[in-house]
Amino acid sequence: MDYDIGSYCDDDWNLAQKLMLNGCDPLPRRRCLTRASKEYQKPHPINESLWRLPDARNVRWGNYQCRNFECLSSKNPKRGYSKCTGCFEMEKEKLKWVSNSSLLPVDFLISVVLAIKPGEVRIGLDYGIGTGTFAARMREQNVTIVSTALNLGAPFNEMIALRGLVPLYVTLNQRLPFFDNTMDLVHTTGFMDGWIDLLLLDFILYDWDRILRPGGLLWIDRFFCNKKDLDDYMYMFLQLRYKKHKWVISPKSKDEVYLSALLEKPPRAI
Helix, strand or coil, X not given: CCCCCCCECCCCHHHHHHHHHCCCCCCCCXXXXXXXXXXXXXXXXXXXXXXXXXCHHHCCCCCCCCCCCHHHCCCCCCCCCCCCCCCCCHHHHCCCCCCCCCCCCCCCCHHHHHHHCCCCCCEEEXXXXXXXXXXXXXXXXXXXXXXXXXXXXXXXXXXXXXXXXXXXXXXCCCCCCCCCCCEEEEEEECCCCCCCCHHHHHHHHHHHHHHEEEEEEEEEEEEEEEHHHHHHHHHHHHCCCCEEEEEEEEECCCCEEEEEEEEECCCCCC
């Protein structure tokens, strides 16, 4: 990662991301010029960008298997990523959190969640992997959501930003860059499922607790794990003694289950 001061940086973000994932985080700042796409176009206006695929010319595709957004379709077995399959397909994304098309009780609607704290949810964090659809839906409800993202085989950060939303480039190991007791909501889905080490999950949960304000909501969305591990994960989620607004367990397969929960942080005034 050597460079000359004032010159163009190497296109080495994938190396930097590997270092981040292996604990070299935060990386040192550099005094070089970031490269952009040679064909960069103006992004779509905000009234179009939320639910329209961005212009592929606005992404540097050199470190991905695909060379455009259409290639990232779930129908393409060589799309280069496995997490969040289908989340680059806007017609599918439009259905999330506004209609219970799966008919599973673990799928909570945004309207139902916001009705629990009417007018109180204004800012929050979406902690997972995706293309910003949760933030887009919340924006339609005048709620500002920051979405964590890693470019694991696809341009998740670029996609979120080109939709007119805010990506936060952090790893699971990193302390979140928010002050204590500031967030109204933390939502998580699709990233830290039953593979996650319990000690790492413990650190993550305490960091969420740190940034959530008193009365803030923790929305565990479709967490899944092996049935035999469910008690361990339930203990982890309940150890902070949050108030239960919703708590639903549903079968995913013969050996796995889903867990969705909506929990409220207690005041802890001392």
